[in-house]
Amino acid sequence: MSAISCTDLCKYYQQGDAVIKGLDHVSLDIEQGSFICLSGPSGSGKTTLLNTIGGLDSLDNGEISIDGERVDLLGKSALADLRLFRIGFVFQSYNLIPVLSARENVEFVMQVQGVSAIERKQRSLRILKEVGLEGMEDRRPAQLSGGQQQRVAVARAIVSQPKLVLADEPTANLDSQSMKKLMAHFRELNLTHKVTFLIATHDQRVMAWADRHIIMEDGRVISDELQQTS
Amino acid sequence: MALPVRAMSILAWRNLWRNYRRTLIMLLAIVLGVWAMIFMTALLRGMVDDMVKQGITALPGHVQVHAAAYRDDPSVTHSMPAPEEKLLDVLNGHLVKAWAGRVSVPAMISSEYENRGVSLLGVDSEAELALGFKPDDILEGRFLSGSDDRGIVIGRKLMQRLETRLGKRVVLMSQDPDNSIAERGFKIVGIFKAELESREENFVYAGRDVVQEMLGLGTGISEIAVLGHDYQAPQALSLNIRAAVPGGHEVLTWLELDPYLATMMRVMNGFVLVWMVVIFLALSFGLVNTLMMAIFERVREIGLMRALGMRPSAIVYQILVESVMLLLLGLLVGNLMAIATIIPLKDGIDISAVSQGMEMMGASSMLFPVLLWPDLLLANGVVIVLGIITSLLPAWRAAQYRPVEALSRT
Numbered sequence: 001m002s003a004i005s006c007t008d009l010c011k012y013y014q015q016g017d018a019v020i021k022g023l024d025h026v027s028l029d030i031e032q033g034s035f036i037c038l039s040g041p042s043g044s045g046k047t048t049l050l051n052t053i054g055g056l057d058s059l060d061n062g063e064i065s066i067d068g069e070r071v072d073l074l075g076k077s078a079l080a081d082l083r084l085f086r087i088g089f090v091f092q093s094y095n096l097i098p099v100l101s102a103r104e105n106v107e108f109v110m111q112v113q114g115v116s117a118i119e120r121k122q123r124s125l126r127i128l129k130e131v132g133l134e135g136m137e138d139r140r141p142a143q144l145s146g147g148q149q150q151r152v153a154v155a156r157a158i159v160s161q162p163k164l165v166l167a168d169e170p171t172a173n174l175d176s177q178s179m180k181k182l183m184a185h186f187r188e189l190n191l192t193h194k195v196t197f198l199i200a201t202h203d204q205r206v207m208a209w210a211d212r213h214i215i216m217e218d219g220r221v222i223s224d225e226l227q228q229t230s
Numbered sequence: 231m232a233l234p235v236r237a238m239s240i241l242a243w244r245n246l247w248r249n250y251r252r253t254l255i256m257l258l259a260i261v262l263g264v265w266a267m268i269f270m271t272a273l274l275r276g277m278v279d280d281m282v283k284q285g286i287t288a289l290p291g292h293v294q295v296h297a298a299a300y301r302d303d304p305s306v307t308h309s310m311p312a313p314e315e316k317l318l319d320v321l322n323g324h325l326v327k328a329w330a331g332r333v334s335v336p337a338m339i340s341s342e343y344e345n346r347g348v349s350l351l352g353v354d355s356e357a358e359l360a361l362g363f364k365p366d367d368i369l370e371g372r373f374l375s376g377s378d379d380r381g382i383v384i385g386r387k388l389m390q391r392l393e394t395r396l397g398k399r400v401v402l403m404s405q406d407p408d409n410s411i412a413e414r415g416f417k418i419v420g421i422f423k424a425e426l427e428s429r430e431e432n433f434v435y436a437g438r439d440v441v442q443e444m445l446g447l448g449t450g451i452s453e454i455a456v457l458g459h460d461y462q463a464p465q466a467l468s469l470n471i472r473a474a475v476p477g478g479h480e481v482l483t484w485l486e487l488d489p490y491l492a493t494m495m496r497v498m499n500g501f502v503l504v505w506m507v508v509i510f511l512a513l514s515f516g517l518v519n520t521l522m523m524a525i526f527e528r529v530r531e532i533g534l535m536r537a538l539g540m541r542p543s544a545i546v547y548q549i550l551v552e553s554v555m556l557l558l559l560g561l562l563v564g565n566l567m568a569i570a571t572i573i574p575l576k577d578g579i580d581i582s583a584v585s586q587g588m589e590m591m592g593a594s595s596m597l598f599p600v601l602l603w604p605d606l607l608l609a610n611g612v613v614i615v616l617g618i619i620t621s622l623l624p625a626w627r628a629a630q631y632r633p634v635e636a637l638s639r640t
Contacts (some may be wrong), residue, residue: 056537057634077541084539095534095637099244109538111237156538 003032003196004053004164009062011048011219022048024219026062032163033194035187037201037210045219046200047092050166053198054087055079066164084112088157090167094149096141102128102152103137106159113160127155130185132178146173154182158189165189167199171206183209238544242552245524256520257560260613263513264564265571267506267609272572272599273579274505278498279600282461284425285491286484287362291329291455292464293471295481300452306335306407309450310479317454317474325467327459330357331451333441337404339384339434341392348388348434350402352441352451355379361457363422363435370396371420379437381419385430389421396421402436406446414444425595462495502605506612513613514620521553521624532628533636542629549625550618557617561610572599 006029011022023045030036038046051057053064055071064071066086074082083089096105106124115123128137131151141149150173157165165186171179187209189195199206207213215223246253286292295317300308312331313321321329333352338345355374359365365373369386382400384392394400399415406412416436424430442448458467464483472481485492525532532545540548578596 051634054537056637057632077543080536080539080541080544082539083537089537091534091537091637095530095537097241097531097534099241099248104240108237111234112538112540112544114234 003034003067004028004030004198005063005065006030006049006053007063009049009052009064010060011045011052011057012060021045021219023052023059023062026216026219026221028214028221028224030196030198032196033190034212035190035197035210036212036214037199037207038214038216039201039207040216040222043218044216046216047168048219049216050168050198050200054089054166055082084109085160086163088160088162088165090150090154090157090165090170092168092172094141094146094153094173096149096152096156098141101138101140102133102144102148105141105152106156109156109160115160123159124155127159128152131155132181147175147178150174151178151182154185158185158195161189161193162195164196164198167197169201169203170199171201171203176205179203179205234544238548238551239555242548242555245528245552246555249524249527252520252523253556256516256556257563259513259516260557260560261564261567263509264561264609264613265567267509267612268565268568268601268606269571269599270505271502271605271609272568272601273597274498274502275600275602275605276598278494280596280598282484282491282495285488286461288426288429289455289484289487290361290457292458292461292484293456293468293481294484294487295454295456295471295475295479296452298478298480301480304334304336304452305405306445306447306450306452307409309333309407309447309452312449312451313454317471320470320474321454321456323470325458325470326456328357328360328362328457329454330354330361331438331454332358333438333445333447333450334452335404335441335445337402337434339388339392340401340403341394341398343393344391346388346391346431348432350404350441351433351435352438353377353435354438358435361455367422367424369421369423371418373420373422374435374437377438378440379419380416380440381436382416383420383422383435384418385433386421386423387427387430388432388434389418391431394418402434402444404445408446412445414440503608503612506609507616510612510616514616517553517556517617517620518624520556521549521621522627524552525549525624525628529631529636529639532631533633533639536631536633537637545629546622546625549628550621553617553621553625554614557613561613565606565610569601572601575599 007027009023009026013020013022026049038049040046048057052059055074059072066082071082097108100108103124106127107120110120110123125137128134131154133148133151136144136148144152150170154170171182174182183206186197190197199210201207210227212226214221297308297310330353335350337348337350339348353374354377373383374381389395392400396418399417401413401415403411403413422430442450456467456471458464461484464485468481468483475481535545578598580595581597582595
């Protein structure tokens with residue numbers, strides 16, 4: 001059984017008299033431990049697909065199952081629990097809580113999960129070190145650069161080791177060195193903990209890390225190929 | 231799943247101070263509202279308290295014992311014997327602060343120029359002082375020296391009406407038990423003042439033995455006035471006395487003797503609650519507006535928290551914590567300010583400029599604010615409970631945002 005199964009997903013947006021097809025009959029099966037890149041031009045449906053799989057957005061048609069559980073049928077609280085315990089999000093714009101420090105932002109999800117204070121501290125310090133933010137733990141988002149904020153957001157997404165990470169342009173604000181480090185970290189998690197990664201990106205360098213590459217256009221999947229990783 | 235209380239408290243506290251100007255303005259409104267609730271309630275309580283105490287002094291006592299028909303016809307025919315052993319045990323017990331057996335009959339007082347109807351009070355001066363007659367109220371002359379004092383003490387207003395003065399003689403006329411005229415001349419030995427002019431005009435004090443002799447009452451009295459320790463709870467005292475008096479007597483608390491005052495006290499409790507709720511309603515608009523603004527500014531963050539796995543109920547909780555923090559801060563400062571305003575006024579506020587109006591309500595020309603713990607608790611309770619209820623609307627609104635829409639807000 002696939003870790004994620006998407007069948008005939010449709011999502012439409014009304015814009016004046018025109019209907020925009022966010023997702024147009026998209027079907028996908030994703031195995032546990034996959035490392036997938038989604039690419040395509042702006043407005044092709046990459047973010048919409050990530051949002052619907054993560055239960056952030058509703059569908060007009062179709063079914064999504066994660067580990068056999070129908071996401072599209074879950075209520076608000078059940079969806080919240082699914083996102084809390086099984087999915088890590090990295091958003092296009094870093095989306096950090098401005099009144100919390102880098103460490104507190106990373107710890108936030110664990111706090112909601114009920115992880116003990118000692119463990120939270122250990123895990124958050126370790127992950128911040130891994131993403132190259134050692135010594136910046138107590139800085140607020142406004143005191144960090146765009147790239148640093150993105151790394152905090154990545155640390156927050158993976159710190160509680162979710163089964164699935166949905167990342168929307170995670171390397172958009174990173175220099176080449178940081179991008180490599182981040183992708184290596186993603187890959188390591190993927191290989192050692194069988195974490196599934198679904199990464200929407202325009203970045204060719206990121207695509208090279210993926211073992212499956214899906215290309216979207218006008219809400220449709222126009223290409224879905226396995227590839228050799230570099 | 232348990233709510234991350236600590237995390238939410240930290241978030242709420244920091245969020246409060248993101249727009250510190252708005253928070254401070256709202257805080258000021260809450261502080262003023264709480265201050266107004268407590269301070270005005272203390273003034274109102276003080277006024278009603280004074281009215282009740284004045285009323286009790288005029289009665290006098292918290293509990294009175296009469297012959298059964300005395301209140302319908304307060305004449306000597308409805309007198310009763312002096313208290314005996316069983317009743318004396320209760321009257322001298324721990325529930326009683328002071329008591330007095332008094333003669334109180336309607337009488338006519340005449341000077342050389344005028345005459346007026348009054349209540350003639352035959353009293354034991356020592357017991358009367360213990361009941362609440364203040365020596366300071368004697369303007370001229372002296373109070374009675376004992377129950378066998380042959381002088382009379384009249385009020386300042388009555389003296390003016392009778393066109394008489396200290397040292398002059400007046401004649402008191404009433405009925406004896408045989409319905410014959412009983413009269414006697416008295417020398418005015420003292421002039422008293424009272425907070426209420428009606429008391430100065432309607433009551434005269436004479437020695438009890440002398441009045442009993444004049445009316446042919448023997449040792450009979452009209453009433454026993456009993457002062458307990460707490461005017462707000464005279465029922466226990468009343469029950470004890472009722473168990474000790476013989477049949478044919480009625481034992482009434484001041485609440486029954488003066489229903490107007492009793493109603494005033496009950497209405498006051500309701501009025502205080504209405505007053506507090508009205509103030510809070512005015513405040514609540516500001517509170518809802520503040521929270522709404524805070525939420526509109528943070529739609530994206532609320533969307534983020536939902537996206538990260540916070541349930542809608544946790545969002546509601548988060549907003550409520552923020553509101554409660556604001557309310558608690560306001561309550562703390564408001565309470566302190568109210569207490570700091572009331573304490574310096576403990577010696578009273580002179581409102582003699584409106585004394586005539588106050589007298590019509592039975593209150594004196596000095597207003598003593600009364601701060602009661604239950605009022606303080608009520609004010610705090612109203613603010614917290616209604617504050618939380620009021621905050622539910624913005625909190626609910628915040629919880630309704632769909633994560634994907636909230637995250638797309640700029």
